[in-house]
Amino acid sequence: MTKLLDKPLKAFTIYALIILLVSIPIYFLVVDWIWVTEIDDNHEIIMERIENRFEQAHVTGHDLETILNTWNTLQPSSSILPITENIARRDSIYEVTKFNEYEAEWDRFRGLQAVIRIDNTPYLLNIETNVEEAYETIFAIGLVTVVLYGLLVFGFIQLNRKISKSVWKPFDSTLTKLKSFELSTSKVVTFEHTDIEEFEAMNETISKLIAENVNTYNLQRAFVSNAAHELQTPIALLKSKLDILFQDEKLGTKQSELVNAIQVPLARLTRVNKNLLLLARIDNSNFSDISEIDFAEKVEKSEELLQDYIAEKNLSIKKNERGLCVFQCSKFLAETLVNNLLSNAIRHTAENGKIIIDWDEKGFSFKNSGKEPLNQESLFKRFSISTTETTNSGLGLAIVKEICKQNGWEINYDFLDHFHIFSVRFSKF
Amino acid sequence: MKILVIEDEKELAIDIVKYLSLEDYRCETANDFATAKEKVSLYQYDCILLDLMLPGGDGFDILAHLRSQNKQDGVIIISAKDTLEDKIKGLNIGADDYLAKPFHHSELAARIHSVIRRKQFDPSNLIIQNEIKIDLLSKTVHIEGNPIVLTKKEYDLLLFFIGNKNRVLSKSDLAEHLSGDVADMFDSHDFVYAHVKNLKKKLNEQGYAGYLKTIYGTGYKWEI
Missing domain, CATH: 3.30.450 (Beta-Lactamase)
Structure with a gap:
């Protein structure tokens, strides 16, 4: 270039x-x-x-x-x-x-x-x-x-340097701002005023473009949130009707099996909808239950909660405490984060596999044994499909990412020595 | 036993009534704020199922009104709002339990069972069902005076079955009851088989496996 x-x-x-x-x-x-x-x-x-x-x-x-x-x-x-x-x-x-x-x-x-x-x-x-x-x-x-x-x-070179320093300054400043711009943070971007016509025109166009995008993004967010809210009642009704149908004495084995089979996608629908609502809530950042979280304690709790699923796949869990991991966060979000990361690890580990959880003052990581690295690009995106498994609502990691973003943490995925590693760092070093 | 279902979604209210009527509950419904407020003021219920978003008002106000009248009816909030704030607020105003929609009726029935039991001020805290005696305080189970040792999960399952007696319970009903919110992160709930099998085995050792029936391809049923 x-x-x-x-x-x-x-x-x-x-x-x-x-x-x-x-x-x-x-x-x-x-x-x-x-x-x-x-x-x-x-x-x-x-x-x-x-x-x-x-x-x-x-x-x-x-x-x-x-x-x-x-x-x-x-x-x-x-x-x-x-x-x-x-x-x-x-x-x-x-x-x-x-x-x-x-x-x-x-x-x-x-x-x-x-x-x-x-x-x-x-x-x-x-x-x-x-x-x-x-x-x-x-x-x-x-x-x-x-x-x-x-x-x-x-002379050309010297003049060129001088010109690029002075004349291109507004352009560089615009570029820097655009680089750090994130649609989801809904922060307003204001560009420096410049007396160069072309740059001023560019800044104006970009501002307009950003404003439109932010607007579209907000509309889309509101739409998803509204749609999820609207879906709650029909889902609840569907579940309710199935429960009633299930109790019908005239129901034969075949019909019962069908009802059971319907329960599975319905559970998935429920999960997707619940996760969408949660994402919308995280986006709107309305969590007031901030308190001091002890990571070790949350892991303990999550492990207990997921114990049956761990036992079912005969997974071994190893925990390495390298330092005290205490941070300020919404209790609900911290639990969701740990549950999502652990259940993600459980879901994606083959039977008899290994899960290793490390933590210290600066962050924590979940490792689980696997065969191939996952696609880094789309991993944290909503509804991205990283495996052929149907259990995934495609939103678990998106939620994890949102929670990290909300708290200003950094989440990374890595694949090393046949281990998937999801690590969360509290601040960038 | 009398139950009031305050729920603006009529179809859902009808289903709840249907499910609960299988047991000896008598149910009434109220579909809006005014009717609900009138009913809770005039009558006494063993348990009130309270939706929060009602046409004409907020469910929390009904709860506050009820408690201000010093009425001790059991209240379970059933709401699509499942934020921690709402739960804490509901429990602070005086709800006995909070169940987020969508829920399985079996879960609701178990919660109602539990709330009513607590409200009956039974000093011994005992559930006695024929030969089976469950002490809720010490969490011990006796059959004909012989103690049987259950794990926490098996104990939970036993209570859940008794709260849903004569009802068919699917694997997902049981998994959701045992694991709560995390259950919906998984599709396979095969661990339920193991717990039920163990519970059945322990009951069988005392000669009372007959209550817990396996319905092929469907689920389980606690039959009396």
Whole structure:
């Protein structure tokens, strides 16, 4: 994953690189052209000056010869040589690479060859100027370009950081708030005001979306709660009618068996409805019976209550007290939590299996032997099916989770050494 | 023995009456607050079954009214509201028991039996049924003077059977009575067989297994 701002940065950097690379030959050509043109112009001017000065000096004959000799000996960059009249020469500009004795390297020279007249005699004037080598120019331009490119990229990165820190601040704050947002807590989320139009629009849209979701969630919650309440009476009636039917003396064995068979799904319906009502109550958090709970005592009680079911499957229960586990909680919720976790362990352990309950100051855990890990994702969700067993109302663990959430505890599931582990921690360490 | 069923759901009231009439209870019903209040003011009942949500008023008010008149009728609240707060409130105002809906009629019958027994101020706290004598205080059982030793569960079952004599009791009736709320977390209640079997065996040792009948594919019945 790349950060949003890094994307344009990368593109900008590549674009700058291409432009600067292309600029190197262009700069070279332009600089070389200016250079050469300037030298050529200069050669023309020098040529005219020489011609004029000789003319003004009125040197002739032997003197001229002496001067020209001296000239040709002393002037390194130019020479004036006599030519025969007949040869018609045009001015020419040339470029030559010669070995420079003084610098001991090959140098590029730009030259002008022209015919000048001194004392009405034609002479061939040759002027040469050392021109910077092409590779040297390119090297210099390239070096400058690289340095500039470096500065450019450095600037991009710095600016990018600065922009992302300041401009994206409202976005980050919105993101942080959204991350910690939980629909079920029904806490109102307010976003920081920002002067950036897009973020303000985003915040407004998200606020609207959240408000709608919270509203829908509340409606749905109310609906579930109302539905469960409404179902209570028909369920009670159904149970009552079955009980009456069961007492009918005319009922044969087959019919009695049927009535018994109906009792099973009816019990399940009762359980689901009861659990839904309980979930609704936990959601509304109306529990006032907060008191100090001794976990060991609740486990003892729960074990006694579930003793028959433990014995039926011949399960062994091991309890490890590693520290005193005392906490503040609604008595009813604490009992529900322990009962649900223990009955969950009993239900999901094969016959002759093991259940281990550990507790200390910081929390407690229920372990039960099993074969495969359960699906962590959906485990605590309502009506998620983790096994093929029909006993599960699909709400037991959802209730456990709700109770933990209510108390600000953390519940985790793990699978280790063929043991399902449900652990509750009182605070996050 | 007279029982008043205060319940706004008429069908449920009819069923309760039907079930209880199998025993020698005489039942009356009241379907709303006004009728209920009138009846409890005018007459005396051995036990009143009180629903909390009534058309025209709150069941708690009837209970408070009853106790303010110093009437000692036994009261069992039967309500769909099963929060601990409601239970505590009901018991504080003076209810003798609290049974959350939905319930098995067998459970209700056992509770009524127990409430009436307590209200009769029997100083010996004895249940005597033919040869069987149960001492509720010491929780001991004698048959023809011979003590039989029962586990807590077997003792509970015996009382439950006697409170529902001549009624067919299903396995789930018994499981719910023994395990209470946690029973509905499980589908299999096979442990009930074991307890009933043991109880039957102990009764048989004294030669009185005949009361407890197993009805094939259905359940059990305490027959007198």
